[in-house]
Amino acid sequence: MDCYKIYDSEKFTLVDDFLAVRDHESQHIVFANYKNSKLMAAFILDQISTMLIKGREEQAVKFLSIMEENGLLDRKNSSTLHMLANNTLPTSRIRTYLSCVLVRENLRTGEPLVAALCALKLLAHDAAIDPSTLTALIQSLSVNTPNRKTYHAYTICKLLKTFKNYDVDEQVKIDAVQSMLGGPVVPYFANVCFDEMMEQKENMTHPSFLRLAAQIIDANLENGNTLRCVQLWKQMYKRDPSFAEKYMVLFSKIIDKLADHEHERAMELADKYFPAEIRKDPQAIDSLLSLYGQNSKLVSKFEQLTHELKSPLLRSTLSVLFAAFLFQSNEVAAERILQAIFSTKNGLTPDDFKTIIKRLLRQQKIKQSVTMCESTDFSVAKGGYVGTIEFLLTHPPQSLHSACDIKPQQLDKLKHDFFALAVRKFKLLERDDPALTNLTVSIFKYLSGHISNKASRKLYIVFLSTYVALKPYFAFQLYQMPKEFNDLVHIDKSNRLTCLTIILNRAIGEKDRTTIEWALAELVAMGLLEGEIEVNYLTPEVAAILNDK
Numbered sequence: 001m002d003c004y005k006i007y008d009s010e011k012f013t014l015v016d017d018f019l020a021v022r023d024h025e026s027q028h029i030v031f032a033n034y035k036n037s038k039l040m041a042a043f044i045l046d047q048i049s050t051m052l053i054k055g056r057e058e059q060a061v062k063f064l065s066i067m068e069e070n071g072l073l074d075r076k077n078s079s080t081l082h083m084l085a086n087n088t089l090p091t092s093r094i095r096t097y098l099s100c101v102l103v104r105e106n107l108r109t110g111e112p113l114v115a116a117l118c119a120l121k122l123l124a125h126d127a128a129i130d131p132s133t134l135t136a137l138i139q140s141l142s143v144n145t146p147n148r149k150t151y152h153a154y155t156i157c158k159l160l161k162t163f164k165n166y167d168v169d170e171q172v173k174i175d176a177v178q179s180m181l182g183g184p185v186v187p188y189f190a191n192v193c194f195d196e197m198m199e200q201k202e203n204m205t206h207p208s209f210l211r212l213a214a215q216i217i218d219a220n221l222e223n224g225n226t227l228r229c230v231q232l233w234k235q236m237y238k239r240d241p242s243f244a245e246k247y248m249v250l251f252s253k254i255i256d257k258l259a260d261h262e263h264e265r266a267m268e269l270a271d272k273y274f275p276a277e278i279r280k281d282p283q284a285i286d287s288l289l290s291l292y293g294q295n296s297k298l299v300s301k302f303e304q305l306t307h308e309l310k311s312p313l314l315r316s317t318l319s320v321l322f323a324a325f326l327f328q329s330n331e332v333a334a335e336r337i338l339q340a341i342f343s344t345k346n347g348l349t350p351d352d353f354k355t356i357i358k359r360l361l362r363q364q365k366i367k368q369s370v371t372m373c374e375s376t377d378f379s380v381a382k383g384g385y386v387g388t389i390e391f392l393l394t395h396p397p398q399s400l401h402s403a404c405d406i407k408p409q410q411l412d413k414l415k416h417d418f419f420a421l422a423v424r425k426f427k428l429l430e431r432d433d434p435a436l437t438n439l440t441v442s443i444f445k446y447l448s449g450h451i452s453n454k455a456s457r458k459l460y461i462v463f464l465s466t467y468v469a470l471k472p473y474f475a476f477q478l479y480q481m482p483k484e485f486n487d488l489v490h491i492d493k494s495n496r497l498t499c500l501t502i503i504l505n506r507a508i509g510e511k512d513r514t515t516i517e518w519a520l521a522e523l524v525a526m527g528l529l530e531g532e533i534e535v536n537y538l539t540p541e542v543a544a545i546l547n548d549k
């Protein structure tokens with residue numbers, strides 16, 4: 001490092017000293033370190049780059065030739081140097097060849113980030129690499145390196161944007177974007193690169209490109225970024241309607257995710273961006289039946305789909321029909337479906353149980369719901385536990401009507417006992433179990449909607465603290481919840497955006513400028529694109545609040 005500082009502050013380089021002295025002992029030491037030390041190799045290559053930047057191509061070639069004589073360069077770079085020594089070329093061509101040698105050498109040392117920095121620095125001084133070297137650089141950065149994933153993703157985006165006029169093979173770009181997926185937050189860099197590929201009108205009907213689009217939609221969906229999913233699905237469907245047929249399972253996942261809280265978007269997607277002729281396909285029909293069947297305005301569409309069903313029905317379809325008929329208060333049809341469910345090999349599924357509990361709670365049959373949860377295997381009942389906990393949190397004794405199956409004065413004890421049981425049960429689950437992430441969302445809804453949005457924001461901050469060595473602690477007991485809920489709350493990529501949106505929406509309703517600004521900053525930190533935030537979150541109402549001094 002001291003050596004680097006010395007040469008960085010002077011007008012000459014290590015290469016100058018080396019060429020001037022040509023001491024064999026020093027040469028042996030330098031080249032031995034070049035072989036064995038990535039840091040030394042990077043320093044020497046940087047010194048050669050500095051010579052090239054200063055327009056001293058002849059000295060750069062001379063030093064690289066000495067390296068080649070000592071067996072430090074690979075065959076391709078050796079061939080390039082021999083060609084330069086035996087041909088008279090324009091300076092611009094020489095600079096390009098030397099740039100490629102330096103970048104390839106950096107790659108050979110196993111430092112693609114250093115190689116990329118070298119390429120960008122040389123380009124800024126009219127020494128650009130060629131397309132094949134750029135391709136090799138991007139491919140090297142695309143190799144899976146979990147601890148450097150974000151750095152590599154950023155660098156690939158930077159290279160593709162800087163060298164956008166270069167003819168890089170489409171599959172290389174696709175592989176590069178695929179390497180950016182799978183992180184713990186919204187795939188920001190994959191979204192950026194994919195949008196640029198769309199703008200450049202790449203071969204968007206190629207199977208590899210369609211597969212990449214589906215993977216990006218799915219990655220955003222897993223991170224709760226449903227708005228981005230809807231946007232991309234629409235874009236792909238407009239460009240190639242067969243996309244919907246190829247990825248019906250993905251379509252169903254999107255509809256299922258949207259159905260509860262973004263029903264209008266789900267309806268638009270189903271009605272305008274999915275071919276009518278394949279709606280009865282087994283891969284799509286369950287999601288559509290659920291969407292139409294649990295909306296009182298869409299019963300006719302639900303009935304139309306049910307008339308197209310053919311026996312024998314899939315087990316999953318029975319569950320969807322059961323939930324729909326209960327929602328429609330069609331007790332006769334629901335009972336008939338329930339009997340069919342009980343006659344199947346495995347009986348009730350977790351979704352069936354959750355549907356039953358939801359129906360009971362709507363009728364304020366609280367005691368019956370609790371009893372059913374307690375008497376049912378927890379692997380089946382855990383979704384029902386979540387629904388019951390949310391109901392008990394959001395319904396104080398004074399909200400119960402006369403048909404409720406428990407007296408108001410008995411509610412507190414029932415709640416205390418049930419919460420204690422739930423804590424014991426939920427502690428046995430894996431941390432990423434959907435029941436825990438769903439319970440966490442329910443707690444955020446309760447805090448923001450019934451207690452204080454500031455409390456909800458504090459909970460969010462506490463459980464996303466960077467001080468991971470400290471166990472998160474939130475004073476749940478102040479808000480009618482047991483302190484043991486600290487062991488149950490789990491915020492991950494699947495529910496983080498949902499929790500944040502709950503806080504943001506409440507802040508908008510309260511015109512809380514400070515919390516809105518904080519939430520928007522969190523959206524940026526999560527990796528949402530600036531354009532997405534402007535379109536989907538910076539509504540005129542929000543803008544008015546932010547501009548109100």
